[in-house]
Amino acid sequence: MPNMSPKKNEMPTQAPDVRNKNFKEVALGYMPETAIDEAKRCLNCKHKPCVAGCPVKIHIPAFIEKMAQGDFEGAYEIIAQSSSLPAVCGRVCPQETQCEQKCVRGIKGEPVAIGRLERFAADYHNANCKTAPQKPESNGHKVAVIGSGPSGLTCAGDLAKAGYEVTVFEALHLAGGVLVYGIPEFRLPKAIVQKEIDTLKELGVTVETNVVIGKSTSIDELMESGFEAVFIGSGAGLPRFMGIPGENLKGVYSANEFLTRVNLMKAYKDEPSTPIMHASKVAVVGGGNVAMDAARCAKRLGAKDVYIVYRRSMEELPARAEEVEHAQEEGIIFKLLTNPTEILPDENRFVGGMKCVEMELGEPDASGRRRPVVKEGSEFVLDVDCVIMSIGTSPNPLIKSTTEGLAVHKWGGIIADEETGKTSREGVYAGGDAVTGAATVILAMGAGKDAAKAIDEYIQSKNKE
Amino acid sequence: MFKIVKKKELNPTVTLMEIEAPLVAKKAEPGQFIILRADAAGERIPLTIADFDRDKGTVTIIYQIVGATTKHLNSLNVGDSLTDFVGPLGQATHTEGLKKVAVVGGGVGCAIAYPVTKKLHNLGCEVHAIVGFRSKDLLILEDEFRAASNKLVIMSDDGSVGEKGLVTDALKKLIDSGEQYDEVIAIGPLVMMKFVAKLTKEYGIKTVVSMNPIMIDGTGMCGGCRLSVGGEMKFACVDGPDFDGHLVDFDEAMERASMYKDFEKHAYDAECNLFQKEVK
Ligand SMILES: Cc1cc2nc3c(=O)[nH]c(=O)nc-3n(C[C@H](O)[C@H](O)[C@H](O)COP(=O)(O)OP(=O)(O)OC[C@H]3O[C@@H](n4cnc5c(N)ncnc54)[C@H](O)[C@@H]3O)c2cc1C
Ligand SMILES: Cc1cc2nc3c(=O)[nH]c(=O)nc-3n(C[C@H](O)[C@H](O)[C@H](O)COP(=O)(O)OP(=O)(O)OC[C@H]3O[C@@H](n4cnc5c(N)ncnc54)[C@H](O)[C@@H]3O)c2cc1C
Ligand code: SF4
Ligand code: SF4
Ligand code: FES
Ligand SMILES: [Mg+2]
Numbered sequence: 037m038p039n040m041s042p043k044k045n046e047m048p049t050q051a052p053d054v055r056n057k058n059f060k061e062v063a064l065g066y067m068p069e070t071a072i073d074e075a076k077r078c079l080n081c082k083h084k085p086c087v088a089g090c091p092v093k094i095h096i097p098a099f100i101e102k103m104a105q106g107d108f109e110g111a112y113e114i115i116a117q118s119s120s121l122p123a124v125c126g127r128v129c130p131q132e133t134q135c136e137q138k139c140v141r142g143i144k145g146e147p148v149a150i151g152r153l154e155r156f157a158a159d160y161h162n163a164n165c166k167t168a169p170q171k172p173e174s175n176g177h178k179v180a181v182i183g184s185g186p187s188g189l190t191c192a193g194d195l196a197k198a199g200y201e202v203t204v205f206e207a208l209h210l211a212g213g214v215l216v217y218g219i220p221e222f223r224l225p226k227a228i229v230q231k232e233i234d235t236l237k238e239l240g241v242t243v244e245t246n247v248v249i250g251k252s253t254s255i256d257e258l259m260e261s262g263f264e265a266v267f268i269g270s271g272a273g274l275p276r277f278m279g280i281p282g283e284n285l286k287g288v289y290s291a292n293e294f295l296t297r298v299n300l301m302k303a304y305k306d307e308p309s310t311p312i313m314h315a316s317k318v319a320v321v322g323g324g325n326v327a328m329d330a331a332r333c334a335k336r337l338g339a340k341d342v343y344i345v346y347r348r349s350m351e352e353l354p355a356r357a358e359e360v361e362h363a364q365e366e367g368i369i370f371k372l373l374t375n376p377t378e379i380l381p382d383e384n385r386f387v388g389g390m391k392c393v394e395m396e397l398g399e400p401d402a403s404g405r406r407r408p409v410v411k412e413g414s415e416f417v418l419d420v421d422c423v424i425m426s427i428g429t430s431p432n433p434l435i436k437s438t439t440e441g442l443a444v445h446k447w448g449g450i451i452a453d454e455e456t457g458k459t460s461r462e463g464v465y466a467g468g469d470a471v472t473g474a475a476t477v478i479l480a481m482g483a484g485k486d487a488a489k490a491i492d493e494y495i496q497s498k499n500k501e
Numbered sequence: 502m503f504k505i506v507k508k509k510e511l512n513p514t515v516t517l518m519e520i521e522a523p524l525v526a527k528k529a530e531p532g533q534f535i536i537l538r539a540d541a542a543g544e545r546i547p548l549t550i551a552d553f554d555r556d557k558g559t560v561t562i563i564y565q566i567v568g569a570t571t572k573h574l575n576s577l578n579v580g581d582s583l584t585d586f587v588g589p590l591g592q593a594t595h596t597e598g599l600k601k602v603a604v605v606g607g608g609v610g611c612a613i614a615y616p617v618t619k620k621l622h623n624l625g626c627e628v629h630a631i632v633g634f635r636s637k638d639l640l641i642l643e644d645e646f647r648a649a650s651n652k653l654v655i656m657s658d659d660g661s662v663g664e665k666g667l668v669t670d671a672l673k674k675l676i677d678s679g680e681q682y683d684e685v686i687a688i689g690p691l692v693m694m695k696f697v698a699k700l701t702k703e704y705g706i707k708t709v710v711s712m713n714p715i716m717i718d719g720t721g722m723c724g725g726c727r728l729s730v731g732g733e734m735k736f737a738c739v740d741g742p743d744f745d746g747h748l749v750d751f752d753e754a755m756e757r758a759s760m761y762k763d764f765e766k767h768a769y770d771a772e773c774n775l776f777q778k779e780v781k
Contacts, residue, residue, distance in 0.1 A: 207720045209538055209545070209585040246587035248720055252524050275724040277734060284729060284753055286760040293723035301544060301717065307771065309544040309570065310717070311764035385756045432721050434739065 039076035042145025047152055052365040056335050059221045059304050062362055063127070068106070071156045075103035078148045081140055086150060089138035092482045094118045096135060096150055103153055112161040115154060120190045120485070123162060123228045124215060125478050126155025128325075130356045134478070162231060171240045175199035177495050180263040182249045182435070185213020186477045187468030188269035189232060190484030191491075196239040198492050203263075204236075205247040210300060213271055214469075215477070217300035218292070220329050222336070223359075226299075250434035255442075255464060264498070265463045265491045268450060269484060272469035273432035277425055278321070282379030287313055287387035291322070291330040291426035298333045315422030317341045319390050321376055322426030323348070324474075328359040330424045331368045342368050343418065347375040347395050347408045371418070373397070373408065379423055389417045429474055439464070449473055457487030465491055502582035503537075506559060511641040515565045515609055516575055517551070523558030525550070525588045531616035532594030532711070532743055535560065536719045538585040539574045546570050547716045547738075549613040550589060560588075563612030563641070569768035590719045591742050594686070594709070596620055601627040603675065603682045604650070605668050605697050607689020608634060613711055614688040615642050619649040627651050629680065631671045633689070637662035669696050682706055687746060691755045698746030708746035712737045714757060729753055 048064040049055070055062050066074065078100040086096045095114050102111035115122045129135075131151040139147030179195050181188045184206040192202045210216055212229040237243065249255065255266050275290035277283050294312070297303040301310035318334040320327045323346035335342045344363070346353060349372050353360055364370070373395040382388030394414035397406035431448030443451045443460035450459060450466040457465040467483025469475055507519035525535060534549045552561035564571050577583070594617045602621055606614035611632050621628050630650040634640050635658045647653050654671045655663025664671065672685070685708045687697040694710040701708040714726040714737050721739035728735050731748035735741065 207587070208718060209587070246585050247524065248587060248590065251588065251590060252528060271722075274721050274736065274739075277724070277727075279734075284727060284734075284757065286756060290724035293717065293725040296717055296723050309542060309768065311761040311768075313760075432739075434721065 038079055039073060041077065044077075044146045044149040044152070045070045045074040047149075049362075052362075052367070055222065056332070056366040059336055061225055062222050065159055066152055066156045068108070068160075071103055071108070071153060072106055074149050075100045075153055077141060078104070079140060085138040085140060086135045086148070089135040090118075091134065091476075091478045092118045092485065094135075094154070099157065100148065100150070100153060103157060108157050108160040109165070111153075111157040115157055119478075119481065120193050121186060121232060121477070121481055122154050123158035124186070124224060124232070125481070126151050126153075126158055127224055128219060128356070128476075129478050130476060132357045162228070168238050169235055171238065172197055172199050174201055174240070177201065177499070178203070178263045179265045179267065179491060179495075180205065180258045181267045181269060182255075183207075183213060183269040183271055183468075183470070184211035184233070184243065185269055185271050185468060185480060186215060187470075187480035187484035187487075188213065188267065189236060190481045191267045191269060191465075191467070191488045192241045192484075193236055193239065194485055194488035195491060196236065196241045198488070200492075200495075201240070201242075203242040203244060205249055206243065206245045207248040208300065209245050211243050211245060213269075217296045218326065218329065220295065220299055220333055222332070223329065248434070250438040255435070255439045255461075259463065264495050265465065267457070267484070267487050267491065268435060268459075268464065268466040268470055269468045269480070270432065270435055270470045272429040272474040273448070274430050275425065276428050276430055278376065278427060280376060280378050282381065282387075283425070285379055285381050285387050286385055287315065287422045288379060289313075289422070289424045291320070291326045291424050292429070294330050294424050295326070295333065298337070304333070304337060312337065313422055314338050315420075317420040318422045318424065319343045319345050319371075319376070319418055319420040320424045320426055321345045322428075323353040323355060324426065324428075325355045325359055326474075327424075327426035328355045328363050328368075330426055332363055332366060334422070334424065335366055335368060339422075341420075343371045343420070344368055345371045345374050345376060345390075345392065345418070347373065348405065349373055349397060352405055375408070375410070376423075377415070380417065382421070387421050387423055390420050390423055391415060391417050431470065431473070435470075447473070455486060456490035457483055458490060463494065502584065503586040504582045505577060505579050508577075508579050511563065512639050514567075514639070515563060515612070515641055517561060517563045517612075518574075519559045519561050520583060520586060521558060522560045522586045522588075525560050525586065526553045526555050526558045529553040529560060529589045530593030531596075531620045533589035533591050534719075534742065535562065535586055535588030536590060536716065537562075537574075537583050537587075539570065539577060540584050543573065543584070544570050545585070545717055545719070547590070547713070547719060549711075550616065551612045552616055560586075563609065565609035568765050569772040572769065572772050587719070591738060592740070594620075594711075594743050596624060596626070599624075599626050599683050601629075601680075601682050603629045603631060603672060603680070603685045605672055605685060605687040605689070605693075606630070606632045606646075607668055607693040608639065609641075610689030610693070610711075611642055611646070614686065615645055615649070617686060618646060622649040622651075629675060629682075630654070631656065631668050631675075633657065633668035633671075633693070634662065635659070667696075668693060669700050672697065673700060676704055676706070684709060685746075687711075691751055691758065694746060694749075695751035698749070698751070702747050709743050710746035710749060711742045712744055712749065712754060713742060714754060715760065
């Protein structure tokens with residue numbers, strides 16, 4: 037008999053006024069009994085609408101059925117058939133617009149907590165499974181992967197399992213992409229990402245950090261040196277700024293810089309070697325996951341007032357619902373329908389304030405969202421000493437400009453076949469944010485998976501001839 | 502890991518190190534830089550590629566000890582290794598078509614100016630080098646510059662070596678004496694580059710400066726190294742580090758370079774204390 041409670045089992049979390057002062061994980065995870073209880077809310081629907089909502093088509097009712105029986109390892113195995121980063125996706129997927137949005141239990145109540153169950157199964161596996169993965173027998177073919185974000189890691193993992201000799205090249209000193217330099221520890225503990233990378237290494241994948249493709253070496257040189265195919269998973273690229281006066285004042289960051297200092301360079305620790313501003317009043321401009329992360333990091337570094345400044349309303353906020361909720365609980369102040377027009381200096385040329393205007397929503401634009409328009413005479417100055425711009429990114433031209441014949445869109449994203457990741461260059465595949473623009477972990481992972489399959493087919497057929 | 506194969510003190514505050522980094526050495530060009538972390542707890546700092554040897558697979562860096570990280574770097578010795586060393590980053594200095602160039606270097610900036618001086622000289626370009634230091638004991642790379650230039654003018658603030666005065670005085674004198682340069686390349690402290698650019702603007706001589714804003718990733722990801730150049734926002738690590746000196750907003754760059762002054766002073770003092778403890 038299924039559990040007909042209309043509500044999800046709540047996720048235990050650190051108390052808001054405790055957690056907004058530390059960098060430890062906010063959501064603590066279900067206990068086994070809670071996981072079983074939640075799993076029993078699933079109706080095991082024939083049509084499995086939830087599966088259609090998952091970009092990598094995890095067999096959701098099947099894994100949840102195992103969970104309901106208390107067979108957590110069995111559940112993990114089902115998930116692992118479709119996803120290589122369940123501990124990550126269970127934590128960071130925007131479930132409310134994906135799997136859980138389609139769940140029938142959501143019609144008259146809350147959907148099954150699919151993400152939380154996935155996280156539980158993955159954490160259970162990581163804590164209890166001690167057998168190291170077997171290094172597969174090499175098939176002698178070499179593939180290069182550029183970038184160690186979720187797309188690159190997934191592509192590398194799948195190819196390694198199929199016997200390929202894979203080398204991942206990463207520009208930074210640490211592998212993991214946005215999972216290590218962007219998403220903060222309190223949302224995605226770095227140990228989880230490290231474990232994924234260790235697993236890859238056990239599968240025989242070589243990870244070369246400190247190599248910038250397009251500078252240290254190029255795709256053509258990789259191909260000449262014996263790599264039969266290349267996967268580009270180089271991510272979303274350069275941060276954008278608004279183009280308003282005052283953006284180069286001291287105390288104005290891009291979210292990428294702020295988060296990199298905090299996460300990758302550990303500026304939140306005592307006696308860090310990389311500096312960060314400990315501001316007291318911070319405005320974060322933007323409304324995505326990146327903005328929420330920057331705001332919550334600023335709060336944890338000791339800021340008194342932290343504002344999210346976003347030009348549309350609550351409904352349009354692109355961030356995951358859970359992050360918005362958590363941010364609000366932690367005391368982040370939402371200044372919605374507000375748009376900055378100028379950043380003002382103090383007497384030492386640090387940020388002294390931010391001039392803003394209020395907005396109202398007008399007619400829907402091409403994207404179907406109502407276009408914000410300026411309210412006459414609404415100008416005011418927000419009292420802040422630090423501004424973090426989190427308004428998106430534009431593609432890094434480095435790889436494009438050093439790879440002849442690699443076609444890109446007008447906006448700079450790499451053109452790749454949606455199903456296979458195939459680019460205009462033979463043997464070169466691409467996926468993740470480098471192709472789509474800033475998107476999600478699960479989409480990047482899915483793209484890496486599809487490309488691995490296509491690369492395998494490509495190399496197999498090439499060597500048959 | 503990247504092994505230190507040579508270490509040489511050039512003056513009491515400036516050290517040369519040769520590092521084993523074959524991949525970097527293979528591609529390095531004058532004007533480019535690397536980013537290193539001395540150890541796993543360290544910060545990422547950019548340093549110019551002062552020289553490279555493709556056959557040996559080594560890269561030379563020359564750094565001035567100004568703060569915690571450079572001090573820590575300087576505590577390492579031949580045989581020790583750096584945890585991270587990535588490059589070559591940034592655009593190489595443009596040298597095509599230049600027939601006669603004045604290279605102006607100030608202080609440790611001379612280390613950055615040297616490789617391009619050498620390259621121009623090897624390309625057959627007439628090079629006049631003007632190098633400036635506070636005093637004689639801070640003079641570096643004199644022999645190297647002499648060998649790589651057609652004319653070398655040494656300036657010092659106190660007159661203890663070469664002529665007393667500023668590099669801009671020497672440059673002005675050369676221009677006024679009728680020397681016609683295709684281009685001036687100025688590398689040194691921001692104020693120095695600002696005044697060289699101001700001078701050459703009056704004479705209408707194209708001037709390239711090498712900008713060194715605070716960087717982290719060096720790959721165009723963070724935007725921390727941004728500058729205003731001709732009213733446009735540029736990222737020094739990918740668009741530079743060389744820029745048209747007549748278009749750079751130096752005042753803004755100087756402001757931004759001082760953003761973490763208090764933190765840096767504290768970190769430096771802490772590093773010194775640590776150092777003293779170790780010595781005891
Ligand atoms: C702060 C933040 C929070 C986010 N929160 C969420 C969330 O909650 N849920 C969600 O689903 N998504 C979230 N995202 C988005 C998600 O992280 C990305 O969509 C995803 O990481 C993209 O993966 P990727 O593999 O394409 O690239 P990335 O993760 O960006 O990795 C690319 C890697 O390639 C490296 N690289 C780049 N150029 C080169 C080169 N030339 N040579 C060698 N290496 C190179 C980079 O250094 C980087 O490590 C967030 C993003 C950010 C920034
Ligand atoms: C492209 C480029 C090339 C450079 N080449 C050389 C070189 O060949 N030799 C040399 O001696 N120096 C060079 N520098 C400057 C060098 O990076 C700094 O002196 C060094 O980072 C100082 O670190 P610190 O911790 O010892 O000092 P700190 O006390 O932390 O800083 C002292 C000053 O150095 C600057 N600085 C601090 N951190 C950084 C950073 N992450 N990136 C850039 N500047 C910073 C700031 O202006 C600061 O006020 C270069 C900088 C750039 C951007
Ligand atoms: S991977 Fe993401 S979308 Fe798919 S089932 Fe898991 S949480 Fe849902
Ligand atoms: S839609 Fe919901 S209830 Fe139905 S199978 Fe999927 S998770 Fe279970
Ligand atoms: S150093 Fe980060 S973009 Fe240049
Ligand atoms: Mg420092």
